[in-house]
Amino acid sequence: MLSLRHRFLLLLALVLLSQTVREWYPFSHYPMYSGFPEQANYVYLRKADGDPVPIGRALGTDGSAVKKMFRSHVRQQDGDSSAAGLALLEQLALRYRGKEDPRTVELVWVDVTVVQGALVQRSTVHGPLGPAQLLVEP
Amino acid sequence: MNSAGTVPKAISQAGGVEVVLTRLLFAVLLVLYSPVWSAFDLPSIPFPNGLAKVFPLEPLLGHALPFKVLYAAGLLGFVLHWRPALSMAVVALIALLAGTIVQSQGAIGHGGQVLTVLAFAQWATLLWAKRSGNEAPAHAHRLMMSVAPAIMAYVYVTSAITKLDTSGLDWVSHGHFIAVQVVKSHSSAYYTSLDAGLLERGNAIANWILAHPDLSRLMLAGGLFLELFAFLALLGRGWGLFFAIGLAAFHVAVGLSMQLWFTTHVWLLLLFLGHGVHWSLRALDHLRGGNAIPLAQP
Numbered sequence: 001m002l003s004l005r006h007r008f009l010l011l012l013a014l015v016l017l018s019q020t021v022r023e024w025y026p027f028s029h030y031p032m033y034s035g036f037p038e039q040a041n042y043v044y045l046r047k048a049d050g051d052p053v054p055i056g057r058a059l060g061t062d063g064s065a066v067k068k069m070f071r072s073h074v075r076q077q078d079g080d081s082s083a084a085g086l087a088l089l090e091q092l093a094l095r096y097r098g099k100e101d102p103r104t105v106e107l108v109w110v111d112v113t114v115v116q117g118a119l120v121q122r123s124t125v126h127g128p129l130g131p132a133q134l135l136v137e138p
Numbered sequence: 139m140n141s142a143g144t145v146p147k148a149i150s151q152a153g154g155v156e157v158v159l160t161r162l163l164f165a166v167l168l169v170l171y172s173p174v175w176s177a178f179d180l181p182s183i184p185f186p187n188g189l190a191k192v193f194p195l196e197p198l199l200g201h202a203l204p205f206k207v208l209y210a211a212g213l214l215g216f217v218l219h220w221r222p223a224l225s226m227a228v229v230a231l232i233a234l235l236a237g238t239i240v241q242s243q244g245a246i247g248h249g250g251q252v253l254t255v256l257a258f259a260q261w262a263t264l265l266w267a268k269r270s271g272n273e274a275p276a277h278a279h280r281l282m283m284s285v286a287p288a289i290m291a292y293v294y295v296t297s298a299i300t301k302l303d304t305s306g307l308d309w310v311s312h313g314h315f316i317a318v319q320v321v322k323s324h325s326s327a328y329y330t331s332l333d334a335g336l337l338e339r340g341n342a343i344a345n346w347i348l349a350h351p352d353l354s355r356l357m358l359a360g361g362l363f364l365e366l367f368a369f370l371a372l373l374g375r376g377w378g379l380f381f382a383i384g385l386a387a388f389h390v391a392v393g394l395s396m397q398l399w400f401t402t403h404v405w406l407l408l409l410f411l412g413h414g415v416h417w418s419l420r421a422l423d424h425l426r427g428g429n430a431i432p433l434a435q436p
Contacts, residue, residue: 002281002284008369008372010285010288011288011289011295011372015295015296023241023246024187026234026254028296031304032248033316034309035304036305036312037312038318040318042322042323056330062330063326063328063330064326064330065245065247068244069243071244072185091184094182110325112321112325114348117348119317119321121321
């Protein structure tokens with residue numbers, strides 16, 4: 001059995017390891033909500049008729065994961081959010097389980113901020129892919 | 139226990155009620171919250187993380203069934219204490235592969251990593267028990283319960299350090315800006331399920347926070363305190379219970395206000411940091427008025 005001293009040493013080692021490797025599954029430095037800026041953002045998917053796509057049913061994941069994927073694509077595309085939006089829609093089209101053609105689905109990025117004590121939201125639309133922009137047929 | 143208040147022989151031989159229940163509950167969590175059931179069906183590994191940065195894991199995709207069967211068999215072996223070290227090795231390795239694939243989709247989540255770390259800890263302690271020549275379930279349980287609280291505490295201490303490193307004490311003083319995060323998380327949850335009530339609820343909570351900024355700062359300060367000092371939970375089962383309940387309550391408050399449910403963490407906190415099975419059996423034993431349930435030694 002580990003002595004108390006060794007338990008503390010194990011904890012210290014894990015903290016140092018996770019702070020060093022940052023995100024290396026299964027270790028993490030747990031950066032979520034480590035700051036509270038005045039602005040937050042989320043994404044959603046919508047069909048050609050403007051209705052939102054239920055991300056859970058259509059993709060087997062959640063809106064938060066889709067936003068993280070979008071940010072990964074933005075990093076990969078050197079900050080080009082338009083190209084990142086299309087790359088993400090391409091990635092999602094491969095696992096799309098919704099009824100509509102995934103090439104008609106748009107990605108909407110929404111910024112939420114506080115202006116003079118009131119909550120304000122602003123949207124940016126990416127996509128749709130269009131028939132020529134899907135590398136693998138769904 | 140039978141009507142006479144004694145423990146059946148089979149459970150005594152398996153290490154006692156506390157040992158069997160802890161093992162069973164851990165196995166249930168490894169079933170319910172494992173990425174194994176979906177990971178190997180994913181189509182690609184677009185953003186390699188962890189092991190996927192070193193080894194190409196794409197050849198594993200599309201072969202879900204053998205991994206699921208092996209994982210289930212490993213868990214069964216672990217629960218029945220049949221070749222427990224080997225069984226847990228299979229579970230831990232498959233959990234590592236599955237978690238790595240899921241975390242390599244460009245969306246790193248933080249709800250389940252610790253489950254895999256604990257699976258490896260369980261493997262290590264079972265191996266340790268085997269090497270020391272004492273494979274008795276109660277001995278392996280004592281080893282695990284000396285290691286697992288340190289793993290649970292690490293999660294919260296490192297999370298607090300990251301917060302202080304990123305924001306300093308602004309994490310508390312700017313805490314009222316959590317209002318925009320509340321709108322974000324409720325909107326995100328709405329677009330996941332299209333449950334219409336979520337948008338209205340998110341706006342109501344966010345506006346309440348903006349109207350009562352000091353209360354939200356006070357709550358966040360309490361959460362940060364619990365995370366930063368979670369290492370004190372290693373001092374004993376009583377300390378462990380205090381921090382486990384405090385952190386679990388914080389998770390529930392965050393879940394209710396932000397739709398961020400760290401359910402795996404809540405159960406793992408109660409099981410491993412709070413020694414929940416030990417305290418529950420002790421309370422039950424107290425209610426039964428005696429020494430009907432032999433408890434594991436610390």
